Every structure is written in structure tokens, then in C-alpha cells.
Amino acid sequence: MQQIAFIGLGNMGAPMALNLLKAGFALRVFDLSAEPLRRLADAGAQVAASPADAVSDADMVISMLPASPQVSRLYLGEQGVLATAKAGALLIDCSTIAAGTAREVAAAAAARGYTMIDAPVSGGTAGAAAGTLTFIVGGAADALERARPALSAMGKNIFHAGDSGAGQVAKICNNMLLGVQMIGTIEAINLGVASGVDAAVLSEIIAKSSGRNWTLEVYNPWPGVMATAPAARGYAGGFGSDLMLKDLGLAAEAAEAVQAPIALGALARELYRRHSAAGHGALDFSSLREL
Ligand code: NAD
Secondary structure, three states: OOEEEEEOOOOOHHHHHHHHHHOOOEEEEEOOOHHHHHHHHHOOOEEOOOHHHHHOOOOEEEEOOOOHHHHHHHHHOOOOHHHHOOOOOEEEEOOOOOHHHHHHHHHHHHHOOOEEEEOOEEOHHHHHHHOOEEEEEEOOHHHHHHHHHHHHHHEEEEEEEEOOOHHHHHHHHHHHHHHHHHHHHHHHHHHHHHOOOOHHHHHHHHHOOOOOOHHHHOOOOOOOOOOOOHHHHOOOOOOEHHHHHHHHHHHHHHHHHHOOOOHHHHHHHHHHHHHHHHHHOOOEHHHOOOO
16 A cells, blocks of 8 residues: 655645545654644544654655745755655645745755655645645656546646646646635625625626636635635635735746736735735635725
């Protein structure tokens, strides 16, 4: 049986790891926080004492961490993955990070004889729980094929975006659009409600009109419209506003590098910056009200 090390069991990582267990993979897991480790242990995973302990026997390493600094440290740091993983292990980073960092870590992995792909995801926590995520892969095609059985246990769509780092570029383009769409949806519902139209009625109308989009139809930001959306639980869980702010920063960095105009992406970043500064960074990104 293939042994997988899974590192980073947050809102996304924990349900992804649970789906690997369900599919029959043997899992050794690590996180800095004890609560998700207990949950995974109850479901049949072995709990590791450190990243090195998690990866030393693993055929495949999967990481799902917040951002570039954590990924760099996990792979390149002292007693990190590149210093401790089994020879020939396939390394898969599913976090959303800077394309440059993804390329740098993959190159360092290659220099040590490991194959690494970037495989950021789309689909949110609901997609992670349901095993219907979209994986956006950068790296060699044969490495993607080696990863496919594990990725298929966690997701429904697997795209090969190109070489190392290309998965991150495609992901950041998607998330910049997501941030812009979320703000547009919040603005539209806010305007409608302030003018006396019921939020659920308005959402139903737009969902059948030309303003329809994912944030309105699947992830509605208004409390009381959609029982499954973070808005129905006080914006807890989901995709943190600070993570959206990070992604909009990555988009700005990528745009600067190629001089691509991103007027709306830059405005979205500023609005999420204000939201975060107002103390709402841990809430789901649909909680934004600093318009
Ligand atoms: P999260 O903050 O809920 O989880 C991150 C986890 O990593 C936490 O459990 C934390 O304890 C752990 N962690 C941090 N540093 C660590 C380390 N050095 N070693 C081990 N564990 C460590 O974040 P999330 O929502 O699960 O997102 C993870 C990544 O996926 C981010 O890059 C995010 O941008 C991306 N993403 C999130 C969503 C979403 O809807 N939440 C959707 C798509 C992509």
C-alpha cells in the first residue's frame, strides 16, 4: 500500500486527508495544531511528531499550508522534507503560493533527486469535503500521472497547466477573478437590500440573469440566503479573508513581473486589506463589508 505523508490539516487539508483515508491510502499526518491531528487519528491516520517523522517512510508527500514562507520552511528548512524524505518520493504541494517560490522549491527538490509538482486547488472547503476539488498542476506530465490516483481521491478535475509554477499562475488568475466577483456580488446585493429588495429573491433573479456567477450561486455572501454557505454560520471556516488578501498580493506580484494591467485586482486587494485591518481577516472572504 502506498504510504502518504500529509502536512497541513487546516480547513482544506483535513477534509482532503480524510478522503485519502477513505480511498484506502495509508496516511501519516502532521500539523502544528493538535485538534485536527486528533480528528485524523480517529479516522485511522498515524500521527507524526514532526515533518521529518511524517515523511521518512512516505512514497508521496502532500502539503497544504497557508502561504509561501511556510512552504519554503517545510521543504528547505533544517530537518525539512528535502533533508528527510525517502529517496524517490513524489512531492506535491497543494498550497496556493508564489509561482517563483514553487519553482525554487521544485528546483531544489530536483537537485536532491526528488520530483515535485505544484498542485493548488479550487473548489473551497465544500469541494474538499466532497472530494470534488479541481487540481491545477504545474510540473512534468509523468509526475502528474504518478500523482493522479491520490489527486483523484480528493478531486474531480485535474488540469495540467504547464511546467513547474504554472499551476500557481493559473490558480492566482482564478482567485483574482474570484475576489473581484465576490466584491461585485456583495455590492449588488447590498444595493438591492438597501433599496428594499429581499436578498434571497434578488439572488434568485440574478442567478437566472446575466449577472450570475459562482459567488452568488454556490457561495452566497448574504446571511439567510444559502444554508450551506459560510454566511449561514457567521462566516466561520471557509476561505479566510487573509488568505484572499494573500492571493491578491500574489496576483499583484505576478502582474508586476509581466506588466499586466489589473485595475480591478488591485482595487479588490485594497478592499480586502481594509477588511483585514478592521479585524476580520480570519472570517471567510464573503464577509467583506468595507466597500
Ligand atoms: P488554514 O489556515 O485553515 O490551514 C493551514 C494549516 O496549516 C493549519 O492547520 C496550520 O496549523 C497548518 N500549518 C501551518 N504551518 C505549518 C507547518 N509549518 N507545519 C505543519 N502545519 C502547519 O488554511 P486552508 O484554508 O486550509 O488553506 C490552505 C491553503 O489552501 C492556502 O494556501 C489557501 O490559500 C489554499 N486554498 C484554500 C481554500 C479554502 O477555501 N480554504 C480554497 C483553495 C485553496
